[in-house]
Amino acid sequence: MSTEQILSSDGLPLEVSLRKAERKNKLKALFLVGPLFLFLIITYVFPIGDMLFRSIDDRKITKMLPNTFTAIEKWDGQNLPGEPVYAALYEDLAYLKKTKTYGKIIARLNYEKGGFSSLIKKTVRKLGKFEDGNYKEQFINVHKRWGQPEYLVALKNAAPNWTYAKYLKGVDLKFDQNGDIVQQPEDRRIHKILWLRTLKVAFWVTIFCFILAYPISYLLATLPMKYSNLLMICVLLPFWTSLLVRTSSWMVLLQQQGPINDLIVMLGLAANDNRPELMYNVIGTFVAMTQILLPFMVLPLYSVMKTISPSLMRAGKSLGGTPFVAFRKIYFPLTVPGIGAGSLLVFILAIGYYITPALVGGASGSLISNTIAYHMKSSLDWSFAAALGTMLLVGVLTIYWIYNKLVGIDNIKLG
Amino acid sequence: MAKNKEFVKFDNVDKSYDGKILVVKGLNLDIEEGEFVTMLGPSGSGKTTCLMMLAGFETPTHGEIYLDGKVISNIPPHKRGIGMVFQNYALFPHMTVYENLAFPLRVRKIPKDEADKKIDKALSMVSLHGFEARMPMQLSGGQQQRVAVARSLVFDPQVVLMDEPLGALDKNLRESMQYEIKHIHESIGVTVVYVTHDQTEALTMSNRIAVFNDGKVQQLSSPDELYEKPVNSFVAEFIGENNKFLGQVSDISGDKCKVKLEDGTEILANPVAVKAKGDKTKVSLRPERAIIDPTDKMDNNHKGKIEEIIYHGDHTRLRVDLLGNKDFILKVPNSTARLDLKKGNVLNIGWNSIDCRALDPK
Numbered sequence: 001m002s003t004e005q006i007l008s009s010d011g012l013p014l015e016v017s018l019r020k021a022e023r024k025n026k027l028k029a030l031f032l033v034g035p036l037f038l039f040l041i042i043t044y045v046f047p048i049g050d051m052l053f054r055s056i057d058d059r060k061i062t063k064m065l066p067n068t069f070t071a072i073e074k075w076d077g078q079n080l081p082g083e084p085v086y087a088a089l090y091e092d093l094a095y096l097k098k099t100k101t102y103g104k105i106i107a108r109l110n111y112e113k114g115g116f117s118s119l120i121k122k123t124v125r126k127l128g129k130f131e132d133g134n135y136k137e138q139f140i141n142v143h144k145r146w147g148q149p150e151y152l153v154a155l156k157n158a159a160p161n162w163t164y165a166k167y168l169k170g171v172d173l174k175f176d177q178n179g180d181i182v183q184q185p186e187d188r189r190i191h192k193i194l195w196l197r198t199l200k201v202a203f204w205v206t207i208f209c210f211i212l213a214y215p216i217s218y219l220l221a222t223l224p225m226k227y228s229n230l231l232m233i234c235v236l237l238p239f240w241t242s243l244l245v246r247t248s249s250w251m252v253l254l255q256q257q258g259p260i261n262d263l264i265v266m267l268g269l270a271a272n273d274n275r276p277e278l279m280y281n282v283i284g285t286f287v288a289m290t291q292i293l294l295p296f297m298v299l300p301l302y303s304v305m306k307t308i309s310p311s312l313m314r315a316g317k318s319l320g321g322t323p324f325v326a327f328r329k330i331y332f333p334l335t336v337p338g339i340g341a342g343s344l345l346v347f348i349l350a351i352g353y354y355i356t357p358a359l360v361g362g363a364s365g366s367l368i369s370n371t372i373a374y375h376m377k378s379s380l381d382w383s384f385a386a387a388l389g390t391m392l393l394v395g396v397l398t399i400y401w402i403y404n405k406l407v408g409i410d411n412i413k414l415g
Numbered sequence: 416m417a418k419n420k421e422f423v424k425f426d427n428v429d430k431s432y433d434g435k436i437l438v439v440k441g442l443n444l445d446i447e448e449g450e451f452v453t454m455l456g457p458s459g460s461g462k463t464t465c466l467m468m469l470a471g472f473e474t475p476t477h478g479e480i481y482l483d484g485k486v487i488s489n490i491p492p493h494k495r496g497i498g499m500v501f502q503n504y505a506l507f508p509h510m511t512v513y514e515n516l517a518f519p520l521r522v523r524k525i526p527k528d529e530a531d532k533k534i535d536k537a538l539s540m541v542s543l544h545g546f547e548a549r550m551p552m553q554l555s556g557g558q559q560q561r562v563a564v565a566r567s568l569v570f571d572p573q574v575v576l577m578d579e580p581l582g583a584l585d586k587n588l589r590e591s592m593q594y595e596i597k598h599i600h601e602s603i604g605v606t607v608v609y610v611t612h613d614q615t616e617a618l619t620m621s622n623r624i625a626v627f628n629d630g631k632v633q634q635l636s637s638p639d640e641l642y643e644k645p646v647n648s649f650v651a652e653f654i655g656e657n658n659k660f661l662g663q664v665s666d667i668s669g670d671k672c673k674v675k676l677e678d679g680t681e682i683l684a685n686p687v688a689v690k691a692k693g694d695k696t697k698v699s700l701r702p703e704r705a706i707i708d709p710t711d712k713m714d715n716n717h718k719g720k721i722e723e724i725i726y727h728g729d730h731t732r733l734r735v736d737l738l739g740n741k742d743f744i745l746k747v748p749n750s751t752a753r754l755d756l757k758k759g760n761v762l763n764i765g766w767n768s769i770d771c772r773a774l775d776p777k
Contacts, residue, residue, distance in 0.1 A: 315505035317492040318470055319519035320570065326493075329518070333509045 048393075055386035058163045061108045064101070065092045069159040077153055085152070086135035090127075097124050111381065113154035119145050166387035171195070191371070191388075198368040201285055201357075202350035206297075208290040209346045210339065213297035217338075220298070221305035232302075239295045247359045250288040254279040254360065280362025288356045293349055297342035304338030340407045348396050368392060419483065422448035422606055423469065423574060428478035430464050430630075438464050440630040442478070446608065451600050453609040453617040456627030457653070462610050465627075466576050469608065471495050483573065493522075498567030498575040502582055504559045506551040512538075512562050513547035519570040537569040540599055557588045564596065568605065577609045581616065593619045614654050618642065626650050642701075647688060648774040651699040658705070658743050660698040664689050664773065671714075671768055674698055678739035683714045683768035688775045695776040700766060702732075702744045709765035716765045719743060721758050731756065737764060 006014040062069055067088035075081040096102035102124050109116035126142045139146040146152075157165075157175055168174055168181060172189040176182045183189065216235065220228050238246055253260050261275045270276055278284060308331065316326030354369040361367070368388060375385035423446040430439040439461040446452045454462035467473040469480060471492030479486050487495055498519075507515050516537060520530040538544055541561035551559055560580060567575050577596075581589045597620045600607050611617055617624045618638040625635045626649075634641060634650045645651035652659070665681060666673040672686040674696055682698065689696050709716070719737035730746050733756065737743040745764070747756070 309503060309505065311501045311503060311505040312507060314470075314472055314492070315499065315501055315507070316518070317472075318495075318497060318499040318576075319566065320493050320496070320522045321518070322493055322522075323491075325522055330507055 051386045052390050054383050055166055055390050056162050056164060057383065058158070059161045061105055061158055062161055064096060064105050065089070068092050068155070072152070072156045072159060075152070075156065077149070077156060080136075080147065080149060081152060083134070083136050086139050086146075089139070090130060090135045093120075093124055093127055097127055107380075109154065109158060112158050113151060115145060116151070116154070119143050119151065166384045167391065169384060170388050170391050191368075194366075194368045194371055197282075198351055201282065201289070201365075201367060202347050202353075204286060205289045205293060205350045206343050206347045208286065209294050209297040210343060212290070213294055213301055213342065214335075214339075217298050217301035217305050220302045221308070222310070235295055235298050238291070243292065243355055246292055247288055247356045250284070250291070250356075250360055251279060254284055254287065279360050280365070282361070282365040284360035284362070285357045285365035285367075288360050289350055289353060292356060293346045296345045296349060300341035300345065301335065301338040304335055304341075308334050336407075340403065344400070344403055347399065351396060351399075352392055419448040421445045421481065422450075422483055423608065424481040425465065425469075426479045426481065428465075428468065428475045428480060430461070430468060430473065431476045437476075438630055439468075439475075442630070442632060444625060444632055444635065446606060449604045449606055451597070451607045451609065451620060451622045453611060453621040453624045454627055455611060455614060455617040455624050455653075458612060460627040461630040462625075462627040463578060466578055466608060466610050469574075470497055470499055470576055496570075496572050498570065498572035500560075500563045500567045500575070500577040500580040502579045504551075504563040504580075504583075506559055506562055506566070508551055510551075511547065512543070512549050512551070512554075515551070515562060516566050516569050519566065523570060525570075533569050533571075537565040540568070540602075541565045541595070556584050557592060560584065560592060561595075564599065568599070568603070572605070574606045574608060577607065579611050580609075581611075581613075589616070590619075596620060618654075626653060628653070644687075645699065645772065645774070648697045648699060648777055651772065651774060656702050656744060658700045658702060658740065660700075660738065660740055661776065662696055662698060664692055664694045664696055667692055672773055674773055676738055680717070680738050682717075682738070682771065684771045684773040685769050687772045689773045696773040697776050698771055698773050700771045702746045704770040705743075705745055705764050705766045707745065707747065708763050713765035714768045715771065716763065719762050719764050721756065721760050721762065724756055724758060733762075735762065735764070 008014050008017040010017070012020075068085065071085045071088040072081060075085060093102065096105070102120060106117050106120050109120065123139070123142050123146075130138055165175060169184075170191055172184045172192045173181050174184055216231070220231055220235070222228075223231065252258055255261070256275045256277065256279075258278075260278060261270075264270050265272050265275065278287070312330055312334070313323075313326050316330045317323065321329065352369050353367060354373060357365055357367045358370050358373070361370070369392070372385045372388045372392075375381045375388070423444075425442045425444040428439060428442040429437055431437050442461075442465065444465075454465060456462045464473060468475050469482075471487070471490065474488065479488060481487065482495065482497075507518065510518070513534060516534045517530055520533060525533070534547075535544075538546070541564055543558060543561050543565065546554070546558065546562075551562065554562065563580065564577075567577075580596075581592050584592060593616055596607075600620075609617075609620065618641075621638060623635060623637055624641050626633045626641065628649050634646050636644075641650065642655050645654060648659070651657050660674070660676050660682065662674040662676040662682075664672050664686070665675040667686055667689065670685065672684055672689060673681050674684050675681050684696075684698050706713070717738055719735040721733055722736050722741060723734035725732040725734070728749070730748050733745040733747060734741075735743045735745055745762075
């Protein structure tokens, strides 16, 4: 590249005048994109960011027990802490009692360790009878748990402004008394099972969708227009029906006295009093999710197959390849971008699927998103729900990244 | 070894796609071994259908096709051993040039070193040495076309079919590829069946041309015969430029006949497709056979008025009003002896009856 600057005829550097000439167009483009950009920021970036933030944010409790946490920071966590910690605790609790806001710390401390609920309630009730000085003894007299180091360790663990404890909980780990990361007790390890089940269901749903969608897409791409349009409507029709309606109709079909079970009994595959359970378990989840996600596999496959010229298969055959060889060596490799796009789409949608497993999945067919919903609506542990959601998001991005490394995202074709 | 005159034989072949319309009607066509035969015709004339039946992608509704004496109707396409070049090349986009050429050899289980030799030979034939590792997308249209030709030849097929292979190329490239394909055919002597709607292409390349129209072969003959001696008015009008007069035979004797035109004038013509007096006819005359101010004696001499002058570089075309035909075309070579060509001038035009063919009236 030459270092000499090229000038336009009015003496300005060429680059400057080019920028000037294009400024108007750029502004116009920005103006057109603006609404969508704002919409995305308000409805997507902001709430998602807030959610991610919530999963590690632990400042609420820090603000409510400021003196306690400052004092407890100096404690080594081995023997019982000294008088200053208890004094600070008294000060904080007295304030919370006066403002009647102590209820809020109970839930938070209870996540840390069970038993805090009764401990705090009893202590606050007796707080009026406390005398100045020697708070440590008075606390232990009110409730013996104040003399047990593990409760004070739990208190200390709740002290930092930021925590990743929720993420540990998401993979069945926790901090022990010493602040080391250990596994949850065996009977409380439920999230790992859920993660694995979610991955398994998403994987198999993707496989089933692929097996069903490939021939359909082939037909769609090769049939004459008047038949392929009809078939396309058949593929899209369920797509236009409400998700809830479709899932509920699967409930009608799959129930124990439903038509599919009737058919199985009629064919003699099962006794009438021993009808197989097709719903409220993982089978129901598989069947309904495969049907619902099928169009997401059909459409990318179809759009890729549509671009494959029929003369390629003919060329393969005329060059001596049997129809099978021509398919395997020519047609199939050319559909790989479509398979990749469809599988990625179906897998990512399946991994976060919620309504269908909630309705037809039962206990053994519920997925990680159902747990997230449970923590959002029932247990109200929003920060844990946020942590699970974040892990799901990271998982999806990881899959996307791996796919990009293996196949290359440029090879994806959606149409 | 005597060449098989009926190496490829269509025997009374019919083809219908919908059970209502015959796309190919009672086709009979013999192709000699090593011959370059072109199927030429307007779109929808059934020529591509014939090629597809020969390749095995369509089955004849009636009749048989023979290849080297054997009926091939029951042989699937991949066992026919026929090479094919497609209209849009049909190169496998996910394979390199080498892999494209290796495909027909691999499915035939030819050992690698032998296959490499064949690929080498085929690529040098189309002068594409050193392009083995390229993907088809990285090649220009002409190069892709050459790869397609090389691929159709690499496994030494008995017959190579080409379905409008040059249709997508620009004019200059098309012309040079025409010569190239012709030379390849001459050097290896394979039988080629070529389909095109471009008559120049057909005239340049072929040993014989089968002119298709309406599902039938209208004429099968060498390029010069096709141009000089068309047997019906469709061929006369389809191939090259043609001046036509409609009329009725008023007298016929030996190799000459008199045709009375619509404006009442009588001209002498060569009775090709007329039998008797009173037959309706369309008389065909090539523009270059009509001469302005003839010095030699000619059996037809008439006056015509210049209606339009079109300059064409190497020649000038005149549209002349002659004997009631306002679209009579004359070609005047751009030589130094320029005539005084002006719109409205009246010219003396003469031609011989032998060049003036009285054909069917259609």
